[in-house]
Amino acid sequence: MISAENMQVSATHDVPHLRDDMVQSLQRELDSLEAEGLYRRLRQVDGPQGSRISIDGRKVIHFAGSDYLGLTCHPRLKQAACQATMRYGCGVSAARLISGNHDLYPQLEARLARFKHTEAALLFSTGYQANLSVLSALMDSQDVVFSDALNHASIVDGCRLSRTQIRIFPHNDLAVLERLLERERSARRRLIVVDGLYSMDGDVAPLGEIVGLAERYDCMTMVDDSHSTGVLGETGRGAAEATGVLGRVNIETGSLAKALAGFGGYVVGSRTVIEYLINRARPFIFTCALPPAIPATVIEALTIVEEEPALRQRLWDNTRYMRAGLREIGFNVSPLGTQIIPLIMGEPERAMRFCQELLNRGVFAQGIRYPAVPRGTERIRLTVTASHNTADLDAALTALAETGQALQLI
Ligand SMILES: Cc1ncc(COP(=O)(O)O)c(C=O)c1O
Known part of the structure; x- marks a missing residue:
């Protein structure tokens, strides 16, 4: 907790001041945010x-x-985190491609791939970075992304970063989606991206129909399953399981900081996609590996999801x-x-x-x-x-x- 004492200590340090006109322009924006509520x-x-x-x-x-699932303070998760910290330390101080690839990361990746019925998985520092990575690595200006209007901000930002052509369809409107797929047949790569379970509305994407359309129009699918992993489907495998398309979504991403009670993000998909991301996804390449306590915690969470x-x-x-x-x-x-x-x-x-x-x-x-x-x-x-x-x-x-x-x- 930041105590008033600590705040005072930092306030006594010399801080280089911003120019007055800069401060005023920032303050004007803050004032207008305040005025708009x-x-x-x-x-x-x-x-x-x-x-x-x-x-x-x-x-x-x-x-x-x-x-x-109420796992954040589960004794087995806390114990797994402590044991991993005692064995490996608090952090790894290197990217996975440098010297940070301890065996806990591939262990969790193998568990996630098995859990999601896919060939391979890759961990990311956050769910946000997982979305940013897939979209910016796989897609560029020759490609088209078909994106639901209510997709998470990290999908929106990933599309922007990739400079791909973005076609937004109204939320869950499959008729508009199909018209767009029909119109954009000539792009190099085409990808439909949706949330599995919409984080602000609580509805589940009609993945059966979306995957059907993608297969008919020869288009890839990407589903952000942050809010459904561990939760939806007979065995908690997520929105694809709940809608009968487990194993038919090309790329799935998600956060490990929700039902799985840890931190970080994942991508699951074919081995080729995962190898491609290891080689091309800048938010994976140029960042330090997660603290070892995280994969240990999430492995335990997956075990509990399966056992309970x-x-x-x-x-x-x-x-x-x-x-x-x-x-x-x-x-x-x-x-x-x-x-x-x-x-x-x-x-x-x-x-x-x-x-x-x-x-x-x-x-x-x-x-x-x-x-x-x-x-x-x-x-x-x-x-x-x-x-x-x-x-x-x-x-x-x-x-x-x-x-x-x-x-x-x-
Ligand atoms: C749908 C969705 N995708 C991605 C994220 C980002 O996940 P993370 O918090 O792990 O960065 C979130 C939320 O935080 C989310 O709600």
């Missing part, structure tokens, strides 16, 4: 993650994280309970759906006011604003986990009902 402030979290969290010094019920389907069952029981409860108190929420539940507020100020009033009542769910979601669709995003118990869910529903009534939303 889009200014972001960090909240102080201390203590562990879980169904309860300590925010700004106060313990509240937590509905804002992505620890969907009851965790997924609890997540779905909690999700159904929460969705039904929200409908009962008057929120417009589908009874079916995933652990990510958006409550649309429609404007940033209302989303942040709802967030604060809910927090005052002891529940934390983050207000989500542009550019994380399109303007006018600002929302509260609730994330249900396996570690919530019925008392947590009931207390949250009471607080949500009171807040909804106070803001005249229900």
Whole structure:
């Protein structure tokens, strides 16, 4: 935690000052963010993650994280992290292609490839970098990417970095996607990219249809499975398993910092794609390998995902309970759906006011604003986990009902 004392120490150091006109131009932009209700402030979290969290010094019920299976503080994961740290140290101080390729990385890659029914896998420092890597390494200006309008920012940024031709189709609109595929037959490489489970809306991409279209139009597919790995599908293998196309998606990416409770990102796909990324993906080549505790933690998390389907069952029981409860108190929420539940507020100020009033009542769910979601669709995003118990869910529903009534939303 940054104490006031530490802050003061750094404030006494000599800091070279920016020119006044520069400071003023930055401040003007910050002022306009504030005026639009889009200014972001960090909240102080201390203590562990879980169904309860300590925010700004106060313990509240937590509905804002992505620890969907509640593994972040699992004793077996903590032990795996400690053992790897004792054996290998805290960091590796080198890129994988220099001297950082300890045996834990290929071990986790083999596990991920097997888990996802693909030939090979590659680890990245973050899920963000995994998306940036695939798109910028594989695609360039001779190529076309067909990208869903609600794809994650890291996909948007990967497309921009690659200088590829980008064709955005409205969210899940397969008719428009097909028209675009028809029109862009002559590009060198063509790739459809979607999120498996949309992080801000909680809906699952229609991968059966998308993969079918890709196969018909001879186009590659890429799915970001950050929010579905460990969660969706009979055995937690993700959105492809849930939609019946396990093993038919060409490239899958994801974050290891959500249900798998670690850190970093992955890409799974054919051996050729993975070899290509090792040779061409700059965010892989020019960065240090992850701390050894990370692959050790994620290997243990995968073992638990495979051994304990009851965790997924609890997540779905909690999700159904929460969705039904929200409908009962008057929120417009589908009874079916995933652990990510958006409550649309429609404007940033209302989303942040709802967030604060809910927090005052002891529940934390983050207000989500542009550019994380399109303007006018600002929302509260609730994330249900396996570690919530019925008392947590009931207390949250009471607080949500009171807040909804106070803001005249229900
Ligand atoms: C859909 C999606 N893709 C990628 C990322 C980036 O993952 P990471 O946090 O590991 O960089 C996130 C979220 O953080 C995400 O929600």
